Amino acid sequence: MTDATTNGFQAGRTGLIVRIPEAEAAVRTWRERFDPSARAGVPAHVTVVFPFLDESRVEGRVHQALADVLGGHHSFDLRFERCGRFPGVLYLAPEPDAPLLRLTEALTDRWPEAPPYGGAFTEVVPHLTVADGPDDAVLDEIEAALRAELPFTARVSSVDLMVHDGVRWQLRAAFGLRESPRPDSE
Structure with missing residues (x-):
């Protein structure tokens, strides 16, 4: 969860994420080396909305509205079986991604002033960042190592x-x- 404009973190910045603890064993070492958000305390996750509202705006009414919006969505399972790439970024691709996109859409419909990634991208691609910044040879090495850890499934029950x-x-x-x-279980 880095700021798309400054590539840094600001006090008071907020974000909404789905934690994926099932990914930690596979990605922790890589994320600690190559993902600034991991070194800053963010667990393995898929971003739902970042940046969200400034911390000064996130109070009781916003908490209640978040609970109402998110509580209208069912929990779901994600499967991670492949890697994907953006320029300079290696990620795990969650499947299906539609439930994540519905969460993002519901939140941005409620708070249009908080578009995903500050509106920097026309398309939102749900992903779990593993490495951000190394050259392609390093990304190839990481991807090859991750193949042995895939697939795995994660249950999403909260944001x-x-x-x-x-x-x-x-x-x-x-x-x-x-x-x-x-x-x-059905």
Whole structure:
């Protein structure tokens, strides 16, 4: 979760993410080396909306509105079985990505002043960043190593509000999604 305009973090900046703890074993070492957000305290995640509102605006009414918007969505499973790339970035691709896109759309419909990535991109591509910045040879090496760790599945049951305190990202609140049965339990 870096700022698309400054490639840095600002105190009071917030973001909404889906934590993917199931990915940590596969990506932790790479993220600690090649993802500034990992070194700043952000766990393995897929971004839902970043940047969100300034921390000074995130109070009781916004928390309640987040709970209402997110609580209208069902929990879901994601499968990570392949890597993808943006220029200079290696990521894990969540499938299906439609539930993540619906969360992003619902939040940006409610808070149009907080478009994903500050409106820098015309298309939102849900992804779990593994490495940001190394050259293609390093990205190739990381991708080859990750293939042995794939596939895995993750259950998404909440969206986390993260806040940067000027030094690190901190979990401020978790907003639950409506529980839905797992496909294998029906």
